[in-house]
Amino acid sequence: MQYADLLIETHDKVAVIRLNRPKAMNALNDNMMNELGDALYKFDADPAIHVIILTGSEKVFAAGADIAAMANYTYADTYPGNYIGRNWEHILNVRKPVIGVVSGYALGGGCELAMMCDFLIAADTAKFGQPEIKVGVTPGAGGTQRLPRAIGKSKAMDMLLTARMIDAQEALNTGLISRVYPADKVMEESLGVAQAIAAMPVTVAMAIKDSVNRAFETTLSEGVRYERRYFHAAFGTPAQKEGMSAFLEKRQPNFDGK
Numbered sequence: 001m002q003y004a005d006l007l008i009e010t011h012d013k014v015a016v017i018r019l020n021r022p023k024a025m026n027a028l029n030d031n032m033m034n035e036l037g038d039a040l041y042k043f044d045a046d047p048a049i050h051v052i053i054l055t056g057s058e059k060v061f062a063a064g065a066d067i068a069a070m071a072n073y074t075y076a077d078t079y080p081g082n083y084i085g086r087n088w089e090h091i092l093n094v095r096k097p098v099i100g101v102v103s104g105y106a107l108g109g110g111c112e113l114a115m116m117c118d119f120l121i122a123a124d125t126a127k128f129g130q131p132e133i134k135v136g137v138t139p140g141a142g143g144t145q146r147l148p149r150a151i152g153k154s155k156a157m158d159m160l161l162t163a164r165m166i167d168a169q170e171a172l173n174t175g176l177i178s179r180v181y182p183a184d185k186v187m188e189e190s191l192g193v194a195q196a197i198a199a200m201p202v203t204v205a206m207a208i209k210d211s212v213n214r215a216f217e218t219t220l221s222e223g224v225r226y227e228r229r230y231f232h233a234a235f236g237t238p239a240q241k242e243g244m245s246a247f248l249e250k251r252q253p254n255f256d257g258k
């Protein structure tokens with residue numbers, strides 16, 4: 001797969017999508033988002049790929065929406081054509097695990113894109129922020145909705161209203177990210193995490209992802225019912241048979257193809 005604004009690599013069952021607009025700090029523009037949607041759709045449909053890593057460069061994950069591209073937009077340029085909205089559904093509809101790996105800046109739309117990933121691993125150089133207010137707009141891809149759910153209302157409101165960034169340690173402390181590694185090790189370590197997940201039964205990983213995401217959309221009792229349907233269904237799959245028999249036989253399970 002060849003793209004203008006993405007770099008693509010695969011490592012066994014792990015696909016790595018790297019945002020690649022270095023001259024604009026990986027600012028998110030129309031073409032990059034369309035290419036990202038295409039790459040995610042193809043990897044999500046590829047049975048050889050079990051996990052996707054979304055990352056940027058060592059210096060920046062993404063510095064937000066492309067300010068130069070939208071600076072002269074009017075209401076007529078945004079609302080009728082659903083500016084932004086028409087690009088993001090694909091990212092939210094990926095069914096396989098997507099790990100966001102952030103080095104450097106994840107700001108504005110870049111932080112919003114990172115928060116659409118299933119969990120985040122950061123380098124100790126990472127900085128997260130939603131500075132949209134500084135350029136006269138609100139977040140437009142979920143920043144005011146996912147950030148408070150991820151880190152709590154008080155710190156989210158602080159970040160959104162002051163445009164301040166938080167570093168990797170503060171992001172870890174707040175639960176915005178799951179792990180932090182030294183910048184020169186973060187990709188190696190993240191690939192190890194992704195490969196560990198890729199060795200698990202991909203159908204169960206997808207069911208867990210779907211159930212966790214459901215928790216943000218429904219009541220607790222309905223969410224438990226939703227989860228339990230997956231739990232019951234697992235007993236109709238080879239993964240459950242392999243997983244439980246491997247445990248009883250005191251051997252490592254082999255979930256390939258299960």
Ligand SMILES: CCCCCCCCCCCCC/C=C/C(=O)SCCNC(=O)CCNC(=O)[C@H](O)C(C)(C)COP(=O)(O)OP(=O)(O)OC[C@H]1O[C@@H](n2cnc3c(N)ncnc32)[C@H](O)[C@@H]1OP(=O)(O)O
Pocket residue numbers: 023024025027028029030033063064065066067068069082083084085086087105107108109110112131132134135137138139140141
């Ligand atoms: C069909 C529909 C299309 C939709 C698809 C696209 C939409 C996807 C996103 C939607 C998100 C919803 C709404 C979100 C809005 C925003 O994100 S608003 C922008 C918020 N971000 C910021 O305000 C950060 C802006 N950048 C900075 O503050 C700094 O660049 C930095 C990140 C702190 C780094 O500073 P420094 O190291 O000093 O580098 P700079 O010299 O500032 O930058 C280097 C060059 O990169 C350009 N650049 C940086 N950020 C952006 C950006 N967001 N947009 C465009 N260009 C950017 C910068 O201008 C420099 O360029 P040159 O001057 O040409 O060197």
